[in-house]
Amino acid sequence: MSNKGFTTRLVHADRHLNKPEHGAVHQSTNNSVLFEYEDVHELIDVFQGKKAGHVYSRSSSSSAAALQNIINELEQGIAALTFATGMAAISSALLSLLKTGDHIIASQYLFGNTRSFIETLKALGIEVSLVDVTEAKAVEDAVKPRTRMVFTETIANPVTQIADLTGIGMVCEKHNLLYVLDNTMTPAYLFSAKSVGASLVVQSLTKYIAGHGNVLGGALIDTGLFNWQDFPNIVSTYQVSDIAQWGITQIKKRGLRDIGATLAPESAASISVGLETLxxxxxxxxxxxxxxxxxxxxxxxxxxxxxxxxxxxxxxxxxxxxxxxxxxxxxxxxxxxxxxxxxxxxxxxxxxxxxxxxxxxxxxxxxxxxxxxxxxxxxxxxxxxxxxxxxxxxxxxxxxxxxxxxxxxxxxx
The missing domain is CATH 3.90.1150.10 (Aspartate Aminotransferase, domain 1)
Structure with missing residues (x-):
């Protein structure tokens, strides 16, 4: 399907990527909280990340996985996670990856709720520099020895300032910084976050992705561009054999699982349908x-x-x-x-x-x-x-x- 048009790929994504049972064109909604394993060793392997599978729906389910596959395909990533809201995606990612004493650079034009969350990070001992992201130089001038990431939106809400997305990508690459980009305002049909070097893409699925004002959801996508060996905050437990999966694994465990802002199966199904007409x-x-x-x-x-x-x-x-x-x-x-x-x-x-x-x-x-x-x-x-x-x-x-x-x-x- 990679040679087909954008909407053609979206309309048929569920059946091609997720291969629903019985010839269905949509993945069925799975409301089960628990998942049975006849062999306890298989359950252990899934728990320890040695084998793919679901153990408890707070962490993962077939409904969420189906939507994650589609979102990941849209953003050309290597892995995706879905959350109950867009703010859950942002807060889970940053709380999972940052620790006291770290420094981050963020847009001074951040949306109100995200800006409020930045104050929460400050209260936890994380230093934040709010800068004019329309100029990459302002971002680079704010870099410090303990800077871990740059966080910005593509188009600011509501004054529509546009960050120097390409320039910021170059700054992050030069200084080995995690580039976290909120792509809510310009979803994949309008803009490829990966094209400017974004490491992690976050978005509110509630907005344009679902599109009809009837469901909440959020997503985070790892584009595969960042070398997680350069990020000092990945704990040894989540340093799995595939280095590219270190970041998403820690966010899934410490963010999605521990914070618990799980996307409901019915919401995942609704978002998938809305997405087709993006x-x-x-x-x-x-x-x-x-x-x-x-x-x-x-x-x-x-x-x-x-x-x-x-x-x-x-x-x-x-x-x-x-x-x-x-x-x-x-x-x-x-x-x-x-x-x-x-x-x-x-x-x-x-x-x-x-x-x-x-x-x-x-x-x-x-x-x-x-x-x-x-x-x-x-x-x-x-x-x-x-x-x-x-x-x-x-x-x-x-x-x-x-x-x-x-x-x-x-x-x-």
């Missing part, structure tokens, strides 16, 4: 986003539009080089005489909600909701103003989306 949904959402951004850019009530597809975006050229399309998230600052809350209340088609990556267009006031805990100074550093509205563009007919905004602006002007 390319179709992304094409429509990204096309709609560019048209909506262009409309808003010329609207007299809008002070500024933040969208990588616009020529005046600071990283427009970078986005054009890296991504197949410019994504489906944009933000706007309205003029001071426009009440952003009244504008949101005047929308009828667009839903006021905190989710993104849905088939429906969603919008919310950023400063008073998802970034409220960050405080005004931190928001200013991230480029978030008090009147900013984030818009996650869906797959509706674009004329209807624009008409809804047009009517709403008329009501509040």
């Amino acid at each position: 390319a179709l949904r992304m094409e429509r959402s990204c096309s709609n986003a560019l048209k909506l951004a262009t409309y808003l850019h010329s609207h007299p009530a809008v002070k500024q539009v933040y969208y990588p597809g616009l020529a005046d975006h600071p990283q427009h050229c970078r986005a054009r080089e890296l991504f197949k399309a410019y994504g489906a998230i944009l933000s706007i600052d309205v003029n001071p005489d426009v009440d952003c809350h009244a504008l949101l209340n005047a929308l009828e088609l667009v839903i006021t909600a905190t989710h993104l990556g849905d088939t429906r267009t969603l919008a919310l006031p950023v400063a008073s909701t998802i970034f409220f805990e960050n405080g005004p100074e931190e928001r200013q550093r991230m480029g978030i103003g008090d009147t900013m509205i984030r818009i996650s563009v869906g797959i509706e007919d674009i004329d209807d989306i624009i008409s809804d905004f047009d009517n709403a602006f008329s009501m509040v002007s």
